[in-house]
Amino acid sequence: SPLAEQAAETLRDVRSIIAVSSCKGGVGKSTVAANLAVSLARSGAAVGLLDADIYGPSQPTLFGLAEKKPWVEDQRFVPLEGCGVRMMSAGYLFPPGEAAVLRGPMVSNVLQQILLKTRWGGLDYLVLDMPPGTGDIQITVCQALRLTGAVIVSTPQKISLLDVGKGIAMFDKVKVPILGIVENMSEFICDGCDKHHAIFGPSGVPRLAEIYGIPVLGRIPFSPRIVTESDRGRPPAFADGTPEGAAY
Amino acid sequence: SPLAEQAAETLRDVRSIIAVSSCKGGVGKSTVAANLAVSLARSGAAVGLLDADIYGPSQPTLFGLAEKKPWVEDQRFVPLEGCGVRMMSAGYLFPPGEAAVLRGPMVSNVLQQILLKTRWGGLDYLVLDMPPGTGDIQITVCQALRLTGAVIVSTPQKISLLDVGKGIAMFDKVKVPILGIVENMSEFICDGCDKHHAIFGPSGVPRLAEIYGIPVLGRIPFSPRIVTESDRGRPPAFADGTPEGAAY
Ligand SMILES: Nc1ncnc2c1ncn2[C@@H]1O[C@H](COP(=O)(O)OP(=O)(O)O)[C@@H](O)[C@H]1O
Numbered sequence A, B: 001s002p003l004a005e006q007a008a009e010t011l012r013d014v015r016s017i018i019a020v021s022s023c024k025g026g027v028g029k030s031t032v033a034a035n036l037a038v039s040l041a042r043s044g045a046a047v048g049l050l051d052a053d054i055y056g057p058s059q060p061t062l063f064g065l066a067e068k069k070p071w072v073e074d075q076r077f078v079p080l081e082g083c084g085v086r087m088m089s090a091g092y093l094f095p096p097g098e099a100a101v102l103r104g105p106m107v108s109n110v111l112q113q114i115l116l117k118t119r120w121g122g123l124d125y126l127v128l129d130m131p132p133g134t135g136d137i138q139i140t141v142c143q144a145l146r147l148t149g150a151v152i153v154s155t156p157q158k159i160s161l162l163d164v165g166k167g168i169a170m171f172d173k174v175k176v177p178i179l180g181i182v183e184n185m186s187e188f189i190c191d192g193c194d195k196h197h198a199i200f201g202p203s204g205v206p207r208l209a210e211i212y213g214i215p216v217l218g219r220i221p222f223s224p225r226i227v228t229e230s231d232r233g234r235p236p237a238f239a240d241g242t243p244e245g246a247a248y
């Protein structure tokens, strides 16, 4: 397709593209994508992060770059830089605080703009923060890009694992390999009495990983520090030893 | 528009339609919608619940009705019944476990089917569980239905409140009144030492409610019981005294 050819041309200096996805919203996908990108950059790689969650872009806030705007040179966006990661978000195409109230064809159009018109330069990894669901944006991304693989994010809870299965089925249909699953918000440790609470219940992730034959890349505890650091625009990059960083 | 006329005709015996919405996924919108419907039914009202989250329908699981299927009579769906609530979900239009990989026009088509072809009978309230984001489904719902009002669900966290503002702006554009905001996962109380943890940080909801001039309908703690009851298909209806139930 013409879009796939244009995308291949624009991204010819990008070695691999990793989609971070979860069909269910609110499981921590954007936080994992931001921290994965920062961990990869810390290991010396050239890393880009594309926030394709057009209806709910959170990367500008996660990197503390919500007040900035990318330069435009020769009609192309120059990504912003934070923690050694080059970042571009659909959030920069709309006035701050305004919702992107768009139907399918328009939202695919916005996605094409940020995919084709961002000047990434040479990258080892381009990390894609995908939106929840399996609509226009996911379909356009899978059709336009040669994805190296997908990382699936889930909480331990049964209801969230139903959506994980749907996501895996979607990537299988378009022959994108699943690199693994990250379990997020695994447990909460009370700092009052050190009790461990499985707040989302006993984990169904190991069983699911076994059924689909995919590795568990890491388990991240529910940590209020992640909440406050995210609000302040400092991706914690799981400074306390990161399961994803190590996985790569 | 012809769709709006057809919808008005189909839903002529429905007194009021309440959309439960949050632009950000994973804040507990579906759980609040299910429990709001159950609370209203307990107070004696005739209540329907329409799961319009086509990409991630969770009402069948929340009511323990995932294995069932609605009857079809005279080419119309007969809603299932749980806890005194008549429930219909887009989830029943797809094989279990299969993702709805659909572009905008198709997903609007699916929505029209469940809106126009479900036989609700006379209702005091029809509660709509909306999908996250501001795409095709939200636009179609706002154009096709005469909504009585919208209830917005949010966690206390700053990042989530950004999306709340967007949702309020969207409803204002289409002149749908905001009935109020429900703060969910306000705090977690450790059962080991009774310490209260504001896991999503200090709440920004009261300030936001003041800025927009909307009431806070209730605050629901983060309770692991809600997680386990939801997985078992028994909406807790916040048995422990519900802020939303009381609000209506
Ligand atoms: N491990 C974690 N511990 C505590 N809070 C987390 C963790 N991961 C994510 N969060 C919080 O959970 C919420 C949802 O995360 P986000 O990355 O926005 O999810 P998604 O992209 O799946 O919608 C955010 O408020 C974020 O700060």
Ligand SMILES: Nc1ncnc2c1ncn2[C@@H]1O[C@H](COP(=O)(O)OP(=O)(O)O)[C@@H](O)[C@H]1O
Residues within 6 Å of the ligand: A025, A026, A157, A159, A160, B022, B024, B025, B026, B027, B028, B029, B030, B031, B032, B058, B184, B185, B220, B221, B222, B223, B224, B226, B227, B230
């Ligand atoms: N007050 C609460 N306490 C604990 N867990 C909750 C609470 N409200 C919702 N949850 C859990 O949070 C997750 C997201 O809830 P859900 O209703 O599916 O959100 P949304 O519809 O916004 O995506 C589910 O796993 C649900 O069981």
Ligand SMILES: [Zn+2]
Residues within 6 Å of the ligand: A190, A191, A192, A193, A194, A195, B190, B191, B192, B193, B194, B195
């Ligand atoms: Zn404790």
